[in-house]
Amino acid sequence: MPINIPKLLPARSILEEENIFIMDNDRAEHQDIRPLNILILNLMPEKEKAEAQFLRLLGNTPLQVNITFLKTATYVPKHTSRLHLEQFYTTFEDIRDKKFDGMIITGAPVELLKFEQVQYWEELKQILDWTKRNVTSTLHICWGAQAALYHHFNIGKEELPKKCSGVYSHQVLDRHEKLLQGFDDIFFAPHSRYTDVPESEISGHPGLKLLAASGEAGAFIISSADGKQIMVTGHLEYETDTLAEEYARDREKGLDIHVPQYYFPGDNPVKPPVNRWRSHAHLFFSNWLNYYVYQQTPYEWR
Structure with a gap:
């Protein structure tokens, strides 16, 4: 949330240079505040786990957030009960005439398929186009990020020699970007995917900014460039044990899978993992809600 300080306070210029969100009395007195309406297209197979992960992060700010969960109409999930979906989820046809302040499109375990082979791809394309007119800022996660880069910016994905699984260090590339306000220069985040997006194409695209790598x-x-589309190729929302559960699941399936890197102490899967990304996960979602949604969305959609 912003801090309200006098216009002529000497510290003001320093804080503005550092992208600290400040305002003066005039703006504070005329602010209109209402709850934020956030839409979540949950494509994860274990939907209830994903719900808890995202709600935990969205609920850790002073902002009031109303959540709507969206499901695909062209594909029926196999790992979530029909009752749960009917009780808590809606479809695109039911909300296509509405406006949302923010939206999250999750990952999905379909990355080894071509985008056009995904059963709900045509439906997702409609939703992606709809977000440009009806959502202030959309956050795309993992395969959702790859889908957005492909659909909006014509950047494809590449299959990796082996699964990218582990907790990796990242460098902040744009210190002045508000989405990364408060981030350490080097921070950690989980990844879990079989495909990647070419960094050179992202860096060379005039409509994109690479903020961390x-x-x-x-x-x-x-x-x-306008902050309306945010793509995150990893999983800041993951809980401490999520990678361990995925590793155990893949081993039970008989897959040739390696131990997630830099995750278990000493890379020993017998030892409990240590969470090194929780604080930056909360900070990232707080920054997104504040700077890209709350500060940008109109008080009344017209």
């Missing part, structure tokens, strides 16, 4: 995991946080 990893020497091992590649491009991580990407923004459109």
Whole structure:
């Protein structure tokens, strides 16, 4: 939330240079505040786990947030009960005439398929186009980020020699970007994917800004020039045990999978993992809600 300080206070110019959000009495007195309406297209197979992960982060700010969960109409999930979906989810047809302040499009376990082979791809294309007119800022996660880069910016994905799984260090590339306000120069975040997006194409695209990247995991946080589309190739929302659960699941399936890197102490899967990304996860979602949604969305959509 902003701090209200006098216009002529000497510290004001220093704080503005550092992108600290400040305002004066005139603006504070004329602010209109209402709850933010956030739409979440949950494409994850274990939807209830994903719900808790995102709600935990969205609920850790002073802003009041109203949540609407969206499901695909062209694909029926196999790992979530029909009752749960009917009780808590809606479809695109039911909300296409509405406006939302922010939206999250999650990852999905379909990355080894071509985008056009995904059963709900045509439906997702409609939703992605709709967000440009009806959502102030959309946050795309993992495969959702790859889908957005492909659809909006014509940047494809590449299959990796082995799964990118682990907790990797990342470098902040744009210190003045408000989305990364308060981030350490080097921070950690989980990744779990079989494909990657070419960092060179992102860096060379006039409509994109590469905000954070990893020497091992590649491009991580990407923004459109206007901030309406945010792409995150990893999983800041993951809980401490999520990568361990995925590793155990893949082993049970008999997959040739390596131990998630830099995750278990000493890379020993018998030892409990240590969470090194929680604070930056909360900070990232707080920054997105504040700077890209709350500060940008109109009080009344017209």
